[in-house]
Amino acid sequence: MNYAAETSLGVVTIRAFNMADKFFENYLKLIDSDARLFFYSNAAMEWVVLRIEVLQNLTLFTAAFLLVLLPKGFIAPGLVGLSLSYALSLTGTQIFLTRWYSSLSNYIISVERIKQFMHIPSEPPAIVEDMRPLSSWPSKGRIELQALKIRYRPNSPLVLKDITCTFKEGARVGVVGRTGSGKTTLISALFRLVEPASGKILVDGLDICSIGLKDLRMKLSIIPQEPTLFKGSVRTNLDPLGLYSDDDIWKALEKCQLKATISSLPNLLDSSVSDEGENWSAGQRQLFCLGRVLLKRNKILVLDEATASIDSATDAVLQRIIRQEFSKCTVITVAHRVPTVIDSDMVMVLSYGKLIEYDEPSKLLETKSSFAKLVAEYWSSSRRNSYQHFN
Known part of the structure; x- marks a missing residue:
């Protein structure tokens, strides 16, 4: 089946x-x-x-x-x-x-x-009444990882091994590493899709494991690698919970450069979206996800290889809008293309679950760092592919 x-x-x-x-x-x-x-x-x-x-x-x-x-x-x-x-x-x-x-x-x-x-253990509660954060939390977007260790099952080996670093408020942080280095696991831990084996994740000084899942995830925004749309209308896909007015939705569409496309449709915001958004292109689906996070305006935004399945032109548009609209937010980018994180404030390099480098990209490029090797490999591969395509 x-x-x-x-x-x-x-x-x-x-x-x-x-x-x-x-x-x-x-x-x-x-x-x-x-x-x-x-x-x-x-x-x-x-x-x-x-x-x-x-x-x-x-x-x-x-x-x-x-x-x-x-x-x-x-x-x-x-x-x-x-x-x-x-x-x-x-x-x-x-x-x-x-x-x-x-x-x-x-x-x-x-x-x-x-x-x-x-007997499968259930998720932690959606709301912990005694530990509900303030409505303005997080006001800064500062993230602190303290000796963070992650494993997927009780008897399995550690996937993240003693990660300790700080993402300053308003910083753009790029997370790079080879396949299996733990990039996606780090994002999963931030959303508590997997619970820490030990250590803490503090957001504006508050341990995220002490609050409910709903209170945490409503305050975090993510643009995933595979954009997800649901059967319904444009309005329900941008605002599933019905929290925003049509005027707010149109403003978000204008910022993510979908307003002209939606305005040309006969039903406007009530235009249909098929299963998994098949009647929209991959780039448009990614811009829909961008429109969702523009509506929420959270202080923390995660890009989980959001540009891996779109062309370079849409990638440039996406990065430009994020720089403009989330200039005061903490943006964590799990990189697929190395140029995506070149202009980040800080770069985190993971290898087999360990943090091996965390510094400004300019400083890492000046030394024989692992990040410099990744950049060199990327440009070498790009030139080789361009040469083969030209021939």
């Missing part, structure tokens, strides 16, 4: 590359694999029942044969018939119980899964 759903979403691309037959062949293989499990299960059931019936019939025949060989008058004829009837009834009952027990053993797995789900 997952394969069928994914295929239907990408059917245009599949047809464009003339791969419909290949996907249909894979679909038939998956159906056969799924049916094979039921066939094996039913075959094993019939094999067990057949063996039991053979053994029971053999036992019944032996008992009947012995009763027939008994001396005449040793046992009443009616009792012989009653014994045989009882044996036949017992055979049928045993076959039924065998089938029932086998079916129960197969379906009891569902109960085991439900039991596992019942």
Whole structure:
């Protein structure tokens, strides 16, 4: 079913590359694999029942044969018939119980899964009444990481290892590192998608683990790598909770350069948005996410590789709007393109969950730092790709 759903979403691309037959062949293989499990299960059931019936019939025949060989008058004829009837009834009952027990053993797995789900630890509460922050929190946007350690499961190794640094209020911080260095985990810890194993994250001096999830996440803004839109209207996608007026929404659309596009539509803010925003381009979906954060105007903004799936022109527009509108906010950028963080105030370099560098990018470029090596590799790769494209 997952394969069928994914295929239907990408059917245009599949047809464009003339791969419909290949996907249909894979679909038939998956159906056969799924049916094979039921066939094996039913075959094993019939094999067990057949063996039991053979053994029971053999036992019944032996008992009947012995009763027939008994001396005449040793046992009443009616009792012989009653014994045989009882044996036949017992055979049928045993076959039924065998089938029932086998079916129960197969379906009891569902109960085991439900039991596992019942014992999954739930998220912390959305609101902690005794620890609700002020409505103006955070007023500065200062973030302090104190000996932060993160692991995804109790017995798994640490993903972030003793991270200690400070993001000053109003600073633009770029987070760079190779795949698996812990960049996304750091953002997940800030939103408390994963709880710290030890250490603290302080926002304006307040430990974020001491407050409710709703109070925390409502005060943080994020533009994700994969822009998310929901089926509905333009208005509900920009303001899902209905907290802002139409005038505020139009101002946000103007700032994110979507006003002209929305104004040309017949239904304006009530224009439809399909599932996952398929009727909008990737760049427009990313600008929709920018419009959401422009409405909220929080002091902390996270860009989780927000420009990785868009072109360089849209990337430049996005960066320019962020510099203008969030000049007094703390902006944390998880970088995919190195030039995205070149003009940051500070650069954090992670490697295998450890903080190896945290300084101004100009100072890091002057030395033989890991950041300088990443920049050199990026430009070398860009020149090589440009040369190959030119040829």
